[in-house]
Amino acid sequence: xxxxxxxLALSIGSILISLMLIxxxxxxxxxxxxxxxxxxxxxQLSLERKTYLISTxxxxxxxxxxxxxxxxIYTADHLSPLFSGAMCAAGTLNVNxxxxxxxxxxxxxxLFAGLWLIINYTDNxxxxxxxxxWKYGLLLFxxxxxxxxxxxxxxxxxxxxxDIITSCCGALFTPEKQGITSSLIALPRLPxxxxxxxxxxxxxxxxxxxxxxxxxxxxxxFTNGATLIVAALALISFICLYIYxxxxxxCPFCILQSEYRYIGYPIYMTFLGSGVSGIGVGALMKAxxxxxxxxxxxxxxxRLVIFSLLCxxxxxxxxxxxxxxxxxxxxx
Amino acid sequence: MIQLQNxxxxxxxxxPNEFVAIDGIDLSISSHQITVFKGPSGSGKTTLLxxxxxxxxxxxxxxxxxxxxxxxxxxxxxxxxxxxxxxxIFQQFNLIKGLTAIENVMTPAYPSGEKxxxxxxxxxxxxxxFGMAQKASVRVDWLSGGETQRVTIARALINHPSIIIADExxxxxxxxxxxxxxxxxGKLNQEGKTILIASHDPMIxxxxxxxxxxxxxxxxxxxx
Amino acid sequence: MTxxxxxxxxxxxxxxxxxxxxxxxxxxxxxxxxxVFFLASVMFFTYALKREAALILKDAPExxxxxLLAGRHDLIPLDYGEMIQKIRGVxxxxxxxxxxxxxxxxxxxxxxxxxxxxxxxxxxxIGKGIEKNLPGDQFGTLPLKAQDGSxxxxxxxxxxxxxxxxxxSDLILxxxxxxxxxxxxxxxxxxxxxxxxxxxxxxTTIATKITQLLPDTRPxxxxxxxxxxDASFNWRGGLLLIILLGSILAxxxxxxxxxxxxxMEEKRxxxxxxxxxxxxxxxxxxxxxxxxxxxxxxxxxGVILAYLHIFFSSSVMFExxxxxxxxxxxxxxxxxxxxxxxxxxxxxLTVVPYTIATLIPSWRTATIDPDMVMRG
Ligand SMILES: Nc1ncnc2c1ncn2[C@@H]1O[C@H](COP(=O)(O)OP(=O)(O)OP(=O)(O)O)[C@@H](O)[C@H]1O
Ligand SMILES: [Mg+2]
Numbered sequence: 001x002x003x004x005x006x007x008l009a010l011s012i013g014s015i016l017i018s019l020m021l022i023x024x025x026x027x028x029x030x031x032x033x034x035x036x037x038x039x040x041x042x043x044q045l046s047l048e049r050k051t052y053l054i055s056t057x058x059x060x061x062x063x064x065x066x067x068x069x070x071x072x073i074y075t076a077d078h079l080s081p082l083f084s085g086a087m088c089a090a091g092t093l094n095v096n097x098x099x100x101x102x103x104x105x106x107x108x109x110x111l112f113a114g115l116w117l118i119i120n121y122t123d124n125x126x127x128x129x130x131x132x133x134w135k136y137g138l139l140l141f142x143x144x145x146x147x148x149x150x151x152x153x154x155x156x157x158x159x160x161x162x163d164i165i166t167s168c169c170g171a172l173f174t175p176e177k178q179g180i181t182s183s184l185i186a187l188p189r190l191p192x193x194x195x196x197x198x199x200x201x202x203x204x205x206x207x208x209x210x211x212x213x214x215x216x217x218x219x220x221x222f223t224n225g226a227t228l229i230v231a232a233l234a235l236i237s238f239i240c241l242y243i244y245x246x247x248x249x250x251c252p253f254c255i256l257q258s259e260y261r262y263i264g265y266p267i268y269m270t271f272l273g274s275g276v277s278g279i280g281v282g283a284l285m286k287a288x289x290x291x292x293x294x295x296x297x298x299x300x301x302x303r304l305v306i307f308s309l310l311c312x313x314x315x316x317x318x319x320x321x322x323x324x325x326x327x328x329x330x331x332x
Numbered sequence: 333m334i335q336l337q338n339x340x341x342x343x344x345x346x347x348p349n350e351f352v353a354i355d356g357i358d359l360s361i362s363s364h365q366i367t368v369f370k371g372p373s374g375s376g377k378t379t380l381l382x383x384x385x386x387x388x389x390x391x392x393x394x395x396x397x398x399x400x401x402x403x404x405x406x407x408x409x410x411x412x413x414x415x416x417x418x419x420x421i422f423q424q425f426n427l428i429k430g431l432t433a434i435e436n437v438m439t440p441a442y443p444s445g446e447k448x449x450x451x452x453x454x455x456x457x458x459x460x461x462f463g464m465a466q467k468a469s470v471r472v473d474w475l476s477g478g479e480t481q482r483v484t485i486a487r488a489l490i491n492h493p494s495i496i497i498a499d500e501x502x503x504x505x506x507x508x509x510x511x512x513x514x515x516x517x518g519k520l521n522q523e524g525k526t527i528l529i530a531s532h533d534p535m536i537x538x539x540x541x542x543x544x545x546x547x548x549x550x551x552x553x554x555x556x
Numbered sequence: 557m558t559x560x561x562x563x564x565x566x567x568x569x570x571x572x573x574x575x576x577x578x579x580x581x582x583x584x585x586x587x588x589x590x591x592v593f594f595l596a597s598v599m600f601f602t603y604a605l606k607r608e609a610a611l612i613l614k615d616a617p618e619x620x621x622x623x624l625l626a627g628r629h630d631l632i633p634l635d636y637g638e639m640i641q642k643i644r645g646v647x648x649x650x651x652x653x654x655x656x657x658x659x660x661x662x663x664x665x666x667x668x669x670x671x672x673x674x675x676x677x678x679x680x681x682i683g684k685g686i687e688k689n690l691p692g693d694q695f696g697t698l699p700l701k702a703q704d705g706s707x708x709x710x711x712x713x714x715x716x717x718x719x720x721x722x723x724x725s726d727l728i729l730x731x732x733x734x735x736x737x738x739x740x741x742x743x744x745x746x747x748x749x750x751x752x753x754x755x756x757x758x759x760t761t762i763a764t765k766i767t768q769l770l771p772d773t774r775p776x777x778x779x780x781x782x783x784x785x786d787a788s789f790n791w792r793g794g795l796l797l798i799i800l801l802g803s804i805l806a807x808x809x810x811x812x813x814x815x816x817x818x819x820m821e822e823k824r825x826x827x828x829x830x831x832x833x834x835x836x837x838x839x840x841x842x843x844x845x846x847x848x849x850x851x852x853x854x855x856x857x858g859v860i861l862a863y864l865h866i867f868f869s870s871s872v873m874f875e876x877x878x879x880x881x882x883x884x885x886x887x888x889x890x891x892x893x894x895x896x897x898x899x900x901x902x903x904x905l906t907v908v909p910y911t912i913a914t915l916i917p918s919w920r921t922a923t924i925d926p927d928m929v930m931r932g
Contacts, residue, residue, distance in 0.1 A: 003794015005599055006897070008801070009904035016912045037404050040389045042345060048407055049923040052836050056919060060911065071904060074897060082783060127409050162783065382927040387831060408835055415833030426828045426929050429821070430576040440832040442565035445558030491833060499930055 001158050002082065006075040010068055011157055014150040017061050024054045025143040028136040035132055054139070055120055061146065062113035069106045069272075070265065072153075077256055082162045089253035091168030098156035105149040107272065112142040114276035115283055122284060122300050126292035134286075169251030185250045189238045196234045199227030200316055203278075207305045210281070214288075214298055221282030224308060228275050231315065235267070239319045242326035267318055274311035277304040333526065334361040334384060334495075339393035341379055341551075353379040354390070355551035361528070363494075366521050369530040370537055371548035377530035378499055380548070384528065385497045386414045415440065419488030423500035425480050427472045427487070433459060433479075434468040437487045444491070451490075458486040462516070478509045485516060495526045502533045514539050563845075566838060570845040577822075584814055585854045591800075591807050592858025592906055593865070597873065598796045599898050600866040604890040610782065617650075617750035618759060620776045621766060631745040636770055640751060643765050645758045651746030653735050657700065657728070668728050670735045677733040679711040685725030687715050698728070703740040710734065751775070804906065808913040815917035823924060830926035843918035851907045859899065867892040 001007070027050040036044055076089035076099070086092050093099030116138055123131035206220040236250050243255050243263060255264035281304045287297035341354040353376045361367055361384075369377045382388045383395065386402055389410075394403045402413055427436045437455040438448075459468050462482040467475065472483060481501070488496055498517075502510040510533065517527055518541040529536060537545055547555040574581050621640065623632040637649040653670035666686060680698055690698070697709045716727060735741070753762055763775040818826075826839060865873065867890055 003797060004901075005595075005794075005797060005905055006901035008794070008797060009901050009908070012801075013904060013908040016909060020912060020915065037406075040391045040403070045389065049836070049919075052840065052923065053916070053919045055837075056840055056915065060915065064908065067904070071900065075901075078897065084783075124406075124408065127405055129406060378930050382930050387927040387930070388925070408837070411830075411833065411835040420831060422831075422930060424929075426824075426831070428825055428828060431572065435572070439569070439829065440834075442569055443562060443834050443838045445560075445562035445565065447561055448565065448568070487832065 002079065002160050002162065004075065004079065006071060006078070007157050007160075010072060010075070011154055013064055013068060014153055017064050018147050018150045020057045021061060021143045021146055024057045025140055027054055028139045028143075032133060032136050032140075035129075037129055055124075058113060058116055058120065058139070062110075062117055065106070065110045065113050065146075069110055070268075072102070072106060073253065073256055077253060079160075080168070084165045085168055086166050087168045087254075088251060088257060090172055090251050091166045092160075093253075094168070094172060095161075095164050095166045096156060096159035098152050098159060102149065102153045102156050105145065105152060109142070109146050109149055110272055111276050111279060112138070112145060115279055116142060118276075118280040118300070118304070119283060122287055122293065122297055125296045125300075126290070128292050130290045130292055131287060169249065169254060172251075185237055187233060187237050192230065192234050192237055195230045196227065199223060199230050200312060203227050203312060204309055207309045211302055211305055214301075217285040217288075217301060218282045220305065221278050224274065224278035224281075224312070227312070228271060228278070231271065231319075235319070239323060242323040242328050245326055245328040247328065263318065263322065267315060270311040270315040270318070274308045274315065277308040277311070280304045281308065333363045333398055334359075335396040336360070336384070337394045337396075339380075339383060339390045339395065341376075341383060341388070342391045345391060353551050354383065356393070357551075357553055359546070359553065361526070363526050364521065364524055365543040366517060366527040366529065366541055367544045367546065368536055368542050369528070369546050369548055370532065371554075373532075375548040376551040377548055379551075381497050381499055381528060381530050385418045385420065386410045415444065415491055417493055417495055419491065419493035419496045421484050421488050421496065421498040421501050423503050425484050425504075427480060427483060429473050430471060432469045432471055433464060433475065433483045433486075436472055436483055437490055440487060441490050455486070455490060458489055459483070462486055477504055477506075478512070481505060481509065481513060485513075489520075493525070495528065496520065498527070498529045498531075500531055500533075501529065502531065502536060507535070510535055514541055517541065563841075566842050567845045570842050570849065573825075573842075574846060574849060580814065581850065584811065585850055585857075587807055587810060588850065588854035588906075588910070589858045589861070591803055592855050592902070593861045594803065595797065595800055595905060596859045596862030596902055597865050598800065599902060600862055600894070601890070603895060603898055604866065604893055607893055608890065616778050616781075617752060618756060618778050619751040619753065619763065620778075621749040621751060621770075622774050622776065623748075623770075623772055624774055625772070629748075631741065632748055632773070634744050634746060636773065637746075637749050639769060640749065640766055643762060643769070645753050645755065645762055647752040647754050649752075650750050651748075652750060653732060653741070653747050655735075655739055655747065657738070664726070666726050666728050668730055668735060668738070670732050671729040677731040679713045679731070680734075681713050681716055681729040683716045683725045683727040686728065687712075700734075700738055702738045708734060708738065804909055808909045811910050812913045812917060815914040816920065818921060823921070824929065826921055826924050827926060827929040830924065831929045836922045839922035840918060843914070843922065847911055847914055847918075851910055855903060855906060859902070863892075863894065866890060 027047075031047050031050065034043060035047060073089050076092040080086035080088055080092045083091060083095055086095070093103055116135070119131055119135050119138065123129060123135055203220065203224045206216055206223055210216050210220050236252050240250060240252065240255055241247055243260055244251075253264070254260065255267065256262060257264075281301050284297050284301050284304070287293045288301075290297070336357055336359040339354055339357045339359075340352070343349075343351045343353055355376075357380065369380065371377055379388075383390050386395075386397075386405075390403060394401055396402070397413065397417065402410060405413070428439065431439070434452065434455050437458060438451050441451050456465065456468055459465050459482075462485060464479060464482050464486065467479060472480060475483065496517075502513055505513060514536065517529070521527055521541065529542075531537070536542065544556075546553055621632070621636070623630050623636070632651075634651055637651055640646060641649045655668050657666045657668050658664075659666060664686075671681075682698065686698075696712045698712055700708045700710060702708055710730070716729070730738075751762070751766075753759055759777055763777065766773060766775050829839065830836070
């Protein structure tokens with residue numbers, strides 16, 4: 001283990017948050033079992049009080065998730081000089097087998113925590129807790145994932161020994177090798193680009209339709225999600241080439257470095273922001289048919305659609321700008 | 333406008349020290365009246381007022397406020413109802429020590445997100461109404477009993493409540509101040525406020541301003 | 557808009573409530589500031605040292621070759637240099653002469669280094685630290701005791717100025733003749749060799765060739781030194797951080813206790829707020845602002861104090877601990893340097909535990925029954 005302040009901060013933060021989440025999950029379980037809004041019993045009163053604790057814990061956990069995601073990649077980037085062969089986060093994450101799983105789980109848990117807060121926000125606006133079972137079901141599902149993240153992250157940090165020889169973006173993200181990443185990178189550019197703009201166009205169209213007509217929420221969620229996946233592929237397959245102005249450098253992490261004006265951060269933020277609010281739209285479709293949320297849910301969904309499209313648009317503008325004003329010119 | 337149906341409040345239910353404070357009360361209170369609850373100590377007056385004022389929830393039964401059931405509302409909404417509908421005057425005054433009179437009057441309105449400027453103006457007008465304008469920026473710790481009482485009333489009125497709940501309001505006041513208090517209540521009643529008072533004080537029971545006296549014993553209504 | 561106004565109102569109330577309980581809150585802020593101060597000092601110090609090391613090594617040659625005798629660094633013959641020069645890919649080989657000199661009058665260690673360029677024998681250039689150590693009556697000369705017991709009185713030409721005081725502070729630049737006289741170095745020998753290569757990618761191959769050709773030598777690559785430095789600084793700094801984590805833990809317990817041990821009066825205040833129309837989440841919001849104000853003010857204060865401590869008071873508290881290898885080292889000043897990333901890491905390290913420690917107590921406070929205030 002490397003005793004770096006950021007590593008200590010991340011580990012301690014994750015462990016503490018996990019402890020709070022275990023407590024929340026336990027309370028969530030109690031709520032699922034014993035909740036009875038009609039009753040004025042003391043049990044019910046104490047359960048209702050516990051919902052405040054859980055909401056607060058989740059809000060803190062989500063904020064921590066967002067900040068720790070960026071702190072984590074920045075740290076990986078920062079530590080790369082310690083490992084032979086590592087030039088950026090890609091190499092540091094590759095030092096042992098827990099690096100990339102931690103990274104992925106951080107993104108997934110970001111989505112879950114965000115989704116939970118969206119549902120919680122909606123539920124709290126109704127006078128009869130209509131989403132309570134659903135909400136705490138989701139909580140019981142998400143907490144183990146966050147615990148897994150803590151454990152895997154800890155294993156990752158424990159397995160970081162200076163001097164380990166690793167391979168970095170140059171080797172990991174090349175089309176020459178065999179493997180998933182290589183085949184992703186080798187994806188043909190033209191179809192991908194067409195798909196990206198088609199997906200973005202469709203998302204915007206569906207978003208607008210949903211905004212005015214209130215129809216096709218799930219469709220929007222799926223199109224938006226698919227577009228984002230295409231966007232991620234496009235990022236490593238060709239967009240980042242323009243950022244690096246190198247025809248062969250496909251790394252999704254170097255864009256976070258100061259040489260590239262930290263352009264990766266807004267890219268990641270808009271990507272995640274669009275994702276979580278897009279999923280939120282679909283997740284709230286069910287709530288529209290609930291009596292006490294009939295008016296509230298659509299209003300929240302509209303806001304989510306706008307936010308999601310806004311993020312997507314910024315994402316496209318940033319990447320389009322990078323491509324248009326790059327010194328790299330590619331013919332294909 | 334306020335309706336109670338078979339309301340029960342049991343403390344420590346199912347435990348050896350179980351105690352039934354309110355034992356099945358049916359009651360309907362009409363608007364624009366001054367209603368007084370009387371009865372011996374421990375008869376459940378305070379408990380009943382806190383149930384009506386949506387500060388606590390009944391163990392059983394239903395409460396309607398303006399024809400809307402509030403019994404099983406989540407705490408969030410219950411608080412909103414409380415903030416918008418009720419103004420409270422407590423026996424111990426319960427002002428916040430260390431704050432000035434005007435800050436105390438403003439405090440109940442903070443969560444509603446009103447601009448501080450307009451809020452301060454309204455609080456000042458209320459204090460002025462009760463002749464407390466020149467004491468607005470005095471810390472409440474230094475105020476006399478009567479002045480404290482008037483700040484308390486001003487605070488109860490800041491959110492434009494339609495119902496005022498007062499629990500033993502005259503317990504710490506002398507006769508002159510008690511009369512003054514009832515005069516103020518009478519005025520507020522004329523402006524259209526509904527007023528609920530719990531008290532032992534015969535001066536309140538016998539006041540000509542009171543429309544209705546309800547007598548309680550052991551958590552039940554014995555005379556209406 | 558009402559959302560912002562609400563935050564402002566509640567923040568206002570929180571501030572006034574913090575002021576009303578000055579004693580309790582100042583004690584907490586004081587302890588919090590101390591914790592941040594120590595952690596930040598450790599971090600600034602290690603990072604500054606690391607940066608100094610990087611500055612030194614920036615101009616260092618890509619490769620150094622030393623001779624080993626019985627596992628220890630020994631003088632290397634210049635013939636070795638000629639042999640290395642013949643390896644394909646080697647651009648140039650130079651010999652260096654340097655060593656340490658113990659000054660018994662000051663009890664200090666100096667680094668002597670031969671610099672041919674601007675020297676005639678009989679004069680030296682010295683670092684700031686040595687200049688400070690000199691007694692006033694030397695009239696611009698530096699006496700150095702040679703191996704045979706005689707003294708050399710060398711004229712001080714000038715003092716060094718450099719980016720990094722850490723290196724230059726104890727440095728004496730000297731001519732080859734004087735150096736050899738002081739340490740009695742035989743002709744044809746140097747301390748070590750520096751090698752420049754044409755293509756940096758071939759460094760490792762050339763290093764292997766050197767060890768094959770001259771088995772009693774050890775090539776050292778600059779990148780390797782950098783990495784070792786980095787690792788060792790991280791390790792030492794981290795070790796201290798671990799010790800300090802104990803203090804964080806103690807602080808967290810204190811914060812927990814402070815947050816849960818509410819006086820009757822504070823409880824009553826919360827009860828009143830709830831009774832007159834504040835909701836549980838409003839109280840939680842107030843507690844959130846309270847935590848934010850306390851953490852941020854302590855954090856800023858602690859960081860500023862640490863900055864002053866490390867860069868303007870020569871890190872009085874840590875020198876013996878962290879520098880380790882040179883207790884008798886002349887005083888030096890670290891170059892002020894602050895990295896936003898370090899500060900963020902520190903913010904995480906202190907604010908997250910504090911926030912979580914106060915979470916449950918705040919929630920307990922916020923869920924006080926409002927009807928409690930209706931009873932005596
Ligand atoms: N939280 C509680 N736990 C247990 N018992 C309680 C609680 N609150 C009130 N009680 C009991 O309920 C009964 C009714 O109390 P309440 O305060 O309503 O009486 P009251 O009529 O207002 O009396 P007083 O005239 O003295 O103010 C009392 O016997 C009291 O001890
Ligand atoms: Mg009472």
